[in-house]
Amino acid sequence: MSDSVETTSEIRKNRLLSAISLLTLAAGYTSTAQAGATFKIDDTKWVSIGAGLRTSFQSVEGASGANGNKWSNDFNLDNIRLYINGQIHEYLKVEFNTDCQTCSNGGEVRVLDAIGKFEYNPYVNLWVGRMLVPAERREMNGPFYSAIYNIFSAGTPFEPADFNLTIKSDGTSAGSFGRDDGATFWGAAFDGRLQYAFGFFRGLRGGANVDDNILYAQRIAYNFWDVEKNPGYYTSGTYYGKGGDILTVAVTNQYQEDGAGTFDDVGNFRGTSVDVLMEKVLGNGGVVTLNGEYKNYGITDGYSQASRDAGGGFAMFEGNAYDISGMYLFPQQIGIGQFQPYVRYVNVLPDGSSDRDVVEGGVNYVIDGHNARVSLSWQYGDLLTKGLDYSSTASGDDVNAIKLAFQWQI
Template sequence: MSGSEQQLAIGRQVRLICSTTMAFLTLGYVADTQAGATFKIDDTKWVSVGAGLRTSFRAQESAAGGDGDKWSNDFNLDNIRLYINGQVHKYLKVEFNTDCQTCSNGGEVRVLDAIGKFEVNPYANLWVGRMLVPAERREMNGPFYSAVYNIFSAGTPFEPSDYNLVIKSDGTSAGSFGRDDGATFWGAALDGRFQYAVGFFRGLRGGANADDNILYAQRFAYNFWEVEKNPGYYTSGTYYGKGGDILTVGVSNQYQEDGAGTALDAGNFRGTTADILLEKVLPGGGVITLNGEYKNYGISQGYSQASRDAGGGFDMFEGNAFDVSGMYLFPQKIGIGQFQPFLRYVNVAPSTSATREVYEAGLNYIIDGHNAKVFASYQYGDLLSKGLNYKTTATGEDVSQMMVGFQWQI
C-alpha cells in the first residue's frame, strides 16, 4: 500500500471512530437537556449530546381481493435522532435535534428542533424557533416516550404539524413530526400541578392559507396526584412506576383560519382534544398504566366534500376519534428486564368518510425504562388499510399486522 493510500485509510478509520463515538455519546430524547454526555464549560455554560434509535419489523396480510395468503414483510428504520443541548447563560439555553425524516426513502437527516429558550422561573418561560406544537399527550410524548411503540401509524388522526413528514410551501404541509416554526409560552402554577403551554406558529404554508394566517395552539393539564416531572411542556405516556401515583387530565386546542383545503376552497381548521394518564403503583410493586385520548376536529367556512374527493390541498381530518390503552408492568425481573403486556383500541370516525378501528395486543420488555426496551404486538382492523383516506370513496378490509420493535437511548 502506498503512503497516500495509507493516509486515506487512516483518515477513513478516524472518521469512522469519530462518527461511532458521536453515535454512542448521543442517545436521548428531545426532552432532557441533561441526557447523554454533558460537558461543563464553566459554572453557567455546558453542552450535552445524545441520540435515539427506533427500528422495527412489520408484516401485514393482504386485504380481500388480493392474494389472501400473501403478507408484506418490511424492515423499518423508524427514527435515528441526534441531539445537542446547551446553556449559554443562567436563563438562556439552546436545543438542536435532527432526525431521519424520510427514513423509508433512504433517509435524509433534517432539522427536527431548533429552539432558543428563555427559562426564568417555573411560572413563565418562552421558547422560540422550531419546536413541538402544544397538542394532546401523544404528540408531547413523541415516539420515544410513549407507552406503546406504534402510537402514531395505528393511532388517531394527526395534527396539522404532523400530517406531512417534510416541510413544504405548496399548501400540503404545516410542519413536520409535530414541529413547526413559532413561539411557545409555558409554565406551571399551584405547586406545579397546573401546567400550561400557549403557542403561535406558521401552520399551513401556502395553498389555502394565502393570507399567512397564524396557527394558535394551547395545552392545559392538571396533576391530581403526583406532579409529572418533564422538561419544558413535554410529557410521557408512562413512568414505569418511578414517578409515583399519577392522575393527570389535559385538554388542548389548535385553530387556524384557512388552515385546510385548497386555494380555491379554503376552510378554517379547529382541533380539540382531551387526554388522561392514570398510573398506579400496587403494593406488590407492579404498575398499572392507563392512557386515553379523545379528539374532535372540524373544518368550517369552506373546503367542500367535492374538493376533498377530487384530491389535492391540505386534507385534514373532520370528526371524532379516541384511543385507549391499558398495561401492567410485572415487578419481577426476568433476565435483564421486566414484561409489560398491554391492550389497546383505536376508533376513528370521520364525518366525511367511513369509520375505521384497530385492536391491538402486545408485550413490552422493559430493560431500562424508555432508554432500552423491546416490543411485539398483533393488530387487527380496517384502520390499517383505510389509513388517512377521508374521501367518501374510502374502502378497506380488516387485516392483521404483526410488529416487533426496538428502542435504545442514552
Template sequence: MTNSIKHLAKIRRVGWLPMMTLTALVAGHSSVSQAGATFKIDDTKWISVGAGLRTSFSSVEDANGRAGNPKWSTDFALNNLRLYMNGQLHKYIKFTFNTECSNCGDGGDIRILDGIAQFEINPYANLWAGRQLVPEGRIEMNGPFYSATFEPFKTPFEASDSTIQNVLPGPDAGTFGRDEGVNFWGAAVDGHLKYVFGIFEGLKRSNYSGPGKTANADGNLMYATRIAYNILNVESAPGYYTGGTAYGADGDVLTVAGFAQYQEDGAGSYEKAGDVLMAGGDLKFEKVLPNKGVLTVNTEYKNFGIDYHNGAPGAGSSTNNFFVGGGGGGLVNPFQGDSITSNLLYLIPQKVWIGQFQPYVMYTQVMTRQGFTSAQDQSEYEGGVNYIIDGHNARVSLLWQGGDLSGGGGIWNPAANGDFVNAIKLGVQLQI
C-alpha cells in the same frame, strides 16, 4: 410521525461522538446524577449530546389487498434515527438542536427536528422560540420515544405532521409534529398545573399563483394550547412535554388535560378556504400497586372540524392533488370527525433476565363526519408485550394489530377498504 423530542433531563449524555472530537470542543466534563455525562465549559455553560434509534419488523396479512391470498408481507424498517444536542449559554438561556431522518427506509435524509432558543426564567414563565413541538394531545406530545406503546399514532394527523418542505408533496405546514413559532409555558400550584400557549405559522401562505396555490392567502397564524392538571403526584417530564408512562418512577399519577389548535383559513383551497379547529382532552392514570407492579391507563379524544367560507373544495379543485403523506386527508380536504384511543398496561414487578415484561391492550376508533367522505368509520385492536430493559432508553415490543384502520396497523386512511386485517410486529427502541 407524529412524532416528541428527547426529554432534556435524560439526554445530557454522550455516546456517539469520538472522545477526541468532544475534547477539542470543550475544556472538560463532569458526571451529572441521572443525566449521564455533561461537558462543562465554565460555571454556567455546558453542552450535551445523545442519540435515539427505533427499528422494527412487520408482517401484515394480505398486504397487497389480493382477495383470498393467504400470504403475509415481510418488511424491515428504520422507524426513527435521531441525534440530540442541548446546551446552556447563560443561567436563563439554553438551546436545543435535534435531527431526524426522513424517508429512513429509502436511505434517509437527515433533517432538522428541533431548533429552539430557550429562555427559562422561573417555573411560571418560560419562552421557547424556533422549530418545536406544537401543543397537542398527550400521544402527540409523547412522540415515538416516550409513548407507552411502540406504535402510538393511530388517529388522523394535524397540520404540523403533514409535510417535509421540498421532500414530500403538498402545502407546507410543519412536520414531525413541529412548526416554526413560539411557546410560552410554565407550571403553577407546586407544579401540579402545567400550561403552554403557542403561536405558529401553521399552513403557510403560498408564494406563487399556479396550480397548488393554498388557502391562507392572508398569512394567518395558528394558535395552540394545552393545559394539564396533576391531581395526584406531579409528572416529572420537563418543560411542557409528556410521557405515556414513567414505569412507576413518578408514583401514583392522575392527570387530566385539554388542548386545542386553531387557524383561520388553515385548510382548503385558495378559492375555498376554511377555518380549522382541533380540540380534545386526555387522561393518564398510573398506579404503583402494593406488589410493586405498575398499572397504566391512557385515553385521548379528539374532534376535528373545519368551517368553510364558500363550501368545501370538491374533487375538481386545482389543489386537490396536493395530499400529504400519511393519514388525515391532506391540507386541502383534511379529516373531519372524531377519534378516541385508549391503552391499558401492566408492568410486572418481577425481573426476568435483564428486564421486566409489560403486557398491554389498546383500542382506537376513528369516526368520520357524515358527508365529509365516503370512507367508513375505522377501528383497530392491539395487544402486545413490552420488554422493559431501561425505561424508555431500551425496550423491545412484540405486538398484534387487527382491524380496518389503514388496513391493519397505522393511522387513519381514507383509502382503507374496510377489511379486517391482521399484523404482527416486533420493534426495538434504544436511546442514550
C-alpha cells in the same frame, strides 16, 4: 408524521455516546450523576449530546403478492435521532435535534428541533424557533416517550404539523413531525399542578392560507396526584412507576383561519382534544398504566367533501376519534428486563367517510425505561388499510399485522 414525532430535551438527552464520554474525560470535563456525561464549561455553561434509534420488522396480512394475498415482510428504520442541548447563560438554553425524516425512502437527516430557550422561573418561560406544537399527550410524548411503539402508525388522526413528512410551501404542509416554526410560552403554577403551553406558529404554508394567518395552539393540564416532571411542556406516556402515582387530565386546542382546504375551497381548521394519564404503583411493586384520548376536529366556512374526494390541498380530518390503552408492568425482573403486557383500542369516525378501528395487544420488554425496550405487538382492523383516506369512497378490509420493534436511547 409523528411516526412521526417525538419528544426531546436537555434533561432526557443529557447523556453522551461512549466515544464522546471518553473525549470528555480526556478534555478534563466532569461527568454528572446521570447516565452519560456533560461537557461542563463553567458553572452556567454546558453542552450535552445524545442519540435515539427505533427500528422494527412488520408483517401485514394481504399486503404483498401479485393478488395482494400474501403477508408482507418489511424491515423498517423508523427513527434515528441525534440530540444536542446546551446552556449559554443561567436563563438561556439551546436545543438542536435531527431525525431521519424519510427513513422508509432511503433516509435524509433533517432538522427536527431548533429551539432558543428563555427559562427564567417555573411560571413563565419562552421557547422560540422550530419546536413541538402544543397538542395532546401523544404528540408531546413523541415516539420515544410513548408507552406503545405503534402510537402514531395506528393511532388517531394527525394534527396539522403532522400532516406532511416534510415542510413545503405549496399548501400541503403546516410543519413536520409535529413541529413548526413559532414561539411557545409555557409554565406551571400551584406547586406545578397546573401546567400550560400557549403557542403561535406558521401553520399551513400557501394553498388555502393565502393571507398567512397564524396557527394558535394551547395545552392546559392539571395533575391531581403526584406532579409529572418533564422538561418544558413535554410529557411521557408512562413513567414505569418511577414518577409516583399519576392522574393528569389535559385539554388542548389548535385553530387556524384558512388552515385547511385548497386555494379555491378554503376552510378554517379547529382541533380539540382531551387526554388522561393514570399510573398507579401497586403494593407488590407492579405498575398499572391507563392512557385515554378523545379528539374532535372540525373545518368550517368551506372545504367541501368534493374537494376532499378529489384529494386536493390540505385535507385535514373532520370528525371524532378515540384511543384507549391499558398496561401492567410486572415487578419481577426476568433476565435483564421486566415484562409489560398491554391492550389498546383506536376508533376513528370521520365526517363524510367510513368509520375505522383497530384493536391491539402486545408486550413490552422493558430493560431501561424509555432508553432500552423491545416490543412485540399484534393488530387487527380496517384502520390498517383505510389509513388517512377520509374521502367518501374510502374502503378497506380488516387485516392482521404483527410487529417486532426495538428502541434504544443514550
